[in-house]
Amino acid sequence: MLKGSCCCGAVQFRLSEPPAMMGTCHCTRCRKIGASTFVFVKRESFSLIEGAAFITTYQPDAPYQYKRCFCSRCGTALGEITSSLASFPIAANCFDDVLSISNQFHEFVKEKPDWYSICDEAQQFLEHPHT
Ligand SMILES: [Zn+2]
Ligand SMILES: [Zn+2]
Numbered sequence: 001m002l003k004g005s006c007c008c009g010a011v012q013f014r015l016s017e018p019p020a021m022m023g024t025c026h027c028t029r030c031r032k033i034g035a036s037t038f039v040f041v042k043r044e045s046f047s048l049i050e051g052a053a054f055i056t057t058y059q060p061d062a063p064y065q066y067k068r069c070f071c072s073r074c075g076t077a078l079g080e081i082t083s084s085l086a087s088f089p090i091a092a093n094c095f096d097d098v099l100s101i102s103n104q105f106h107e108f109v110k111e112k113p114d115w116y117s118i119c120d121e122a123q124q125f126l127e128h129p130h131t
Contacts, residue, residue: 004095006076011051013081013090015041022092023105024122026112029060033068035077035091037103043086057082105129 002019005012019039030036056072069078079090092099103122106112110126118124 002095002097002099004090004097006051006054006071006074006078006094008071008074008076010054010073011071011076011078012049014047014049016045016047017042018100019090020101022099022101022103023107024103025107026116027108028111029064030108031111031113033077035068035079035093037092038079038089039092039095039099039101040087041090043084043088046081046090048081055082 002015003012004014019041021040022037023040024037026036030038051071054072055078056070058068058070060066060068067080067082069081070076071078076094077091078094080088081090103120105122106118106124107129108127109118109124112118
């Protein structure tokens with residue numbers, strides 16, 4: 001079991017099984033939100049322990065479609081933890097326990113700022129890996 005929480009501890013969740021994929025998105029949106037490195041978790045492995053009332057959702061304007069969740073008290077980016085999809089991303093930053101995987105790819109590298117250097121061997125994609 002893996003535990004995760006926001007900075008202030010109001011939002012707490014756990015995963016019954018470790019995530020199988022970790023990636024890093026260098027797009028301007030993920031960068032500003034502060035959740036560039038994320039893991040994909042299976043819906044059935046995720047449970048919210050507490051803090052549902054503190055989860056605020058940002059719904060972006062079209063053409064962007066992915067909602068982003070935050071703790072309304074401390075601002076920690078949580079990823080898409082309220083998603084109803086079978087699999088969804090959670091910000092890797094908010095795990096309290098050690099994740100057994102490391103970053104597997106970089107996406108939207110074309111938007112990466114010059115001040116950030118990629119220092120791992122993971123595969124790089126200029127945009128989304130599926131395009
Ligand atoms: Zn918080
Ligand atoms: Zn992104």
